[in-house]
Amino acid sequence: MxxxxxxxxxxxxxxxxxxxxxxxxxxxxxxxxxxxxxxxxxxxxxxxxxxxxxxxxxxxxxxxxxxxxxxxxxxxxxxxxxxxxxxxxxxxxxxxxxxxxxxxxxxxxxxxxxxxxxxxxxxxxxxxxxxxxxxxxxxxxxVEPLSFFEFVLALGNEPLYQKMLSTSPQAPLPQPLHARCMELYRQYCLVGGMPEAVRTWLDGRDMQSCIKIQHDLLSTYRDDFHKYGGEIDARLLHKILLSVAGQLGNKFVYSRVDPDVKAPLVKKLLMFLSQAKVCSMVVHTSGNGLPLGAESNDKFFKALMVDVGLVSAHLGLASVKSADLDNMLLSNRGGLAEQFVGQQLRAAQTPAMDPRLFYWQRTGGRQGEIDYILQHGADIVPVEVKSGAAGSMKSLHQFMAEKSLKMAVRLDANPPSVKEMSVKTTQGRLVKYRLLSLPLYLAGNINVLLER
The missing domain is CATH 3.40.50.300 (P-loop containing nucleotide triphosphate hydrolases)
Incomplete structure (x- = not known):
């Protein structure tokens, strides 16, 4: 590989x-x-x-x-x-x-x-x-799991990888290649980027063998905590991992793990998982300026698993019928698209620093959330993730108006495009900005495309 x-x-x-x-x-x-x-x-x-x-x-x-x-x-x-x-x-x-x-x-x-x-x-x-x-x-x-680009290279399709790198709103992929990339995106969501699972998939294209590897890895993680973390309730740890998979894309709520377990204990074990890199936190940011973590709110965060394939194994997605699976992967159910994007954003960061991700959520009054907030040079760039080909962007319009930003990114199932937005927020305020729309499989190339 x-x-x-x-x-x-x-x-x-x-x-x-x-x-x-x-x-x-x-x-x-x-x-x-x-x-x-x-x-x-x-x-x-x-x-x-x-x-x-x-x-x-x-x-x-x-x-x-x-x-x-x-x-x-x-x-x-x-x-x-x-x-x-x-x-x-x-x-x-x-x-x-x-x-x-x-x-x-x-x-x-x-x-x-x-x-x-x-x-x-x-x-x-x-x-x-x-x-x-x-x-x-x-x-x-x-070190992170294999990124989607590395997965495509592992499959032996370097020409497609090179085409993806050259893709832009001005030079989109032909429709058959776009469809192939979306097919590989769905494949990656099941196999993931853990090297042993990828190797198993390459050897026989046997999803059941991949699932066995994925569940073995999850068991290894639980055994590790018992070994190094002291006396930890294995059942509670399992519930937390299940809850992280189930709460993807949403603010993490401790009580959803187990209403009978006190929040401080869940918080402690979730921190253990984060320190071991089995999970990672998407930290709240006010989005008012740089650095992004300067005005964070510790009560608001989202959690990701180390790998989207492990999420799919946890949720039992490999046993879902093909038609139903496509609907699940191209919907926000389970937050798989946000897990996928977060994983690519982490992999795209320099190995010299512990990857950090941020998101924005209104902490009072009206509801509003932006899936990811990036720093691109001296600019703040919000990123909206839409699993399918359509979806509302009310929160993005409002965020762009409040923060007076000029550029935003939308990730969905459509080919790349650039559009000059001129819309009104739900409060009737006119907002203008440039929207860079990218297909989900280009999440790992956001910074390069923003630079272009």
Whole structure:
């Protein structure tokens, strides 16, 4: 598979002030594969130490001298290591969190050796750690599931991917290609972007095998929390995951998880899920200025799952008849379109920063909501998500009038277009702005198209 994050790893390797790199992301999003492929492409000798599988390897790092540590590793693995042509990979480092403190010595005493660490649930183990992280001496790298564009490339259709990149309101895809992209969008909503599920789909186009992989992943997440998060009610955790899938596209309400469970406990477990990257929060913003999070309201947020395929597995969509499934995917039921768009927006952000998403909701008086609020350069751009080919935009008109913005984006099932809007709000106020309409499958290319 082709992962766009590989390009960022190349830049890190060739950077003038390279620091040890710590990969973060949910379990099974492809961190280990990325490192192995990176070493192969760069012609580096990969020194891979899986600290969960071989916990005794942590003892090889007993001292603070990188050269002594390398000698220990050489003796353990029975081969010579040349720092200039090797890459040290500490996989599943959460199993030996004390090794984080050792990374600073590689940065200071052996900068010629590229060092990468990867792990899941790092926030849990770091909270309990009795050492200080090497602040300023490591860099972070956030990994997401395969994006829709990466999914299309994995299917072997690079020509279609290239056509999508060149698509614009001035040069829309021919109708058969647009229909093909929408078909792949629906396929992606079921398979998702978790690498193992994608590989299973590529091998046999068997949806039931994909579902088995997806449910195994969800079980792994629950097992992880029991392992690292202490005594957590597995049934309640399952209910929260189901509720996140069920409340997609809406403000998350704690009481909908289980009316008999107190909100603070649900909030705590949902925060655990967010820290483990199994879920992510779409944060409320006032939309008055930058940064977007400056005037947020903590009581208002939406929640996304790490992957739309896991949502579909949770909701049992693969067992729905084809005709009914199309209606569900092209409607707002379940918020699948918002999950899809949010996932593409996260994947499009730089791996150097933890992805953040924002939305706007009126916090008093009249109702109103904008699905996503983006920062594009110095501009604020609202994004409306419509699963089908039509839908009301009353909230968008009102938002554009209140904030005096000039550009908005609408994502739906239609080919791309640009329209100069001149409409009245429900209060009778005239508002003018430019609306960039894009098909859902181009969500990951919004910033490029806005720039054009």
């Amino acid at each position: 082709i992962r766009f994050a590989s390009e960022e790893l190349d830049r890190w390797l060739k950077g003038p002030d390279r620091k040890p790199l710590v990969m973060r992301g949910a379990r099974q999003v492809g961190k280990t594969w990325l490192v192995r492929d990176f070493a192969k492409q760069q012609g580096l000798q990969l020194i891979e130490l899986n600290l969960e599988k071989y916990p005794d390897y942590a003892g090889l790092f007993s001292g603070n001298s990188p050269r002594e540590i390398l000698k220990n590793i050489e003796a353990q693995l029975a081969f010579k290591i040349l720092p200039e042509s090797a890459c040290l990979f500490l996989d599943e480092i959460q199993a030996a969190p004390e090794l984080f403190a050792k990374l600073r010595w590689f940065r200071e005493d052996m900068p010629e050796l590229p060092v990468i660490a990867a792990g899941s649930l790092l926030e849990f183990v770091l909270k309990k750690a009795d050492f200080s992280m090497p602040v300023g001496r490591v860099t972070y790298f956030y």
